Amino acid sequence: MRYFCKMKGSGQCPPRVSGSEIFWSWLGAFLGVAAVALLHYPFLEGTGLLLIVGSFGASAVLIYGAISSPLAQPRNLLGGHVLSALVGVACYQLLEPHLWLAAALAVATAIALMHFTRTLHPPGGATALIAVIGGPEIHDLGFWYVLLPVATGAVIMLVVALLINNIPANRQYPEFWF
Template structure:
């Protein structure tokens, strides 16, 4: 177990404390639960076919790597929304060539996230899902940007703002940590 903790410290930007791991679990559980509830009960998506898989990766970042620049609110929201726009536009323009369309959507979403300082790795998957997703995703058209993408990202953010600030040693967003240090 000591070897595991030593390795974990090398790859994790968060303090290695049992409570940190527990809060990461609680946050990710509540975040994903809230999105699935929203989809099932409010969007009437009983089989969750509109649930965007990239939210699982976002949960890893916003609950498990709260100190990462890639998990900050600007990146979470901006990365997903920009990537959703790129994905939908790519599909509308290039759906006749799905291979090109897929590559174009992901590469362009990365480019735009970098240019706008909103790089969020799950955003690439959000763009790709708009291209290779089901007919139900394609039928949404530009609504894909609002629901499920923007709504899901805002749900994750709301839960992250609450859960990540309950313990005294966790701060989210990172600017909150910096502000508290300046006051001390």
């Protein structure tokens, strides 16, 4: 019975954030994703190279909307994505005939490695999964997936986060680097 009681939760819903916080989160996310997308679509579309992956949307939530979270810090953003991309590509290449196993192993191993290295960044799990399920455009990149789109896109979004998140007096990013 105690097991099921834990599922009720024990806390309250967090308080609403201010309109200013919503605005700066929106602006950061818009500019960060726009910067990556503006470099991707005109210059890389149709080349077989990528600069944008779905997990960047989740990163935007953290680095622009939850900037004080340990999960949103530069160490976590960069380390989480890069390590997870490495794990995802390796799992795909080792287990390609068994995609269900490659997908599960990639995500689980990425989480374990992020914990071990203190770089936990939830979108990293998606980055690892995308390396496995992403299709030919992703698979053809091999380990280049780690550098382009993952590392390069994350760095671009980080630069935007550093510039935008520090404009208002009441916001500071990052809380820590290492």
